[in-house]
Amino acid sequence: MKSLIFFIIFCSYLNAAWVMFNDGEDTYIYNNISGDIYIRHKKGGKNYEDIFVKMPSGVILNDNKQDLNKQDSTQDILLDRLQSIQNDTLNRALE
Numbered sequence: 001m002k003s004l005i006f007f008i009i010f011c012s013y014l015n016a017a018w019v020m021f022n023d024g025e026d027t028y029i030y031n032n033i034s035g036d037i038y039i040r041h042k043k044g045g046k047n048y049e050d051i052f053v054k055m056p057s058g059v060i061l062n063d064n065k066q067d068l069n070k071q072d073s074t075q076d077i078l079l080d081r082l083q084s085i086q087n088d089t090l091n092r093a094l095e
Helices: 004-014 060-095
Strands: 020-023 027-031 039-042 051-054
Touching: none
Parallel strands: none
Antiparallel strands: 020 027, 027 039, 039 051
């Protein structure tokens, strides 16, 4: 009896590690323990013919790093300008 209870608890632990969710377009499977994410790859046939492919984690190409830094700096400049405009507008309204 104890071994049966242990087996049921062990099976429920294994099943609880996986979470399936949908964002409206794609279906994902996420492992709570390892952090692996799998995305459904549609083969164009029936739904049961689709497969799940593991998504790579943390992949950023070297060329994109420079573009990201440029985007961050331009966003910072724009944010500073917007904040100064907002402050000026508030000061005029309070006068």
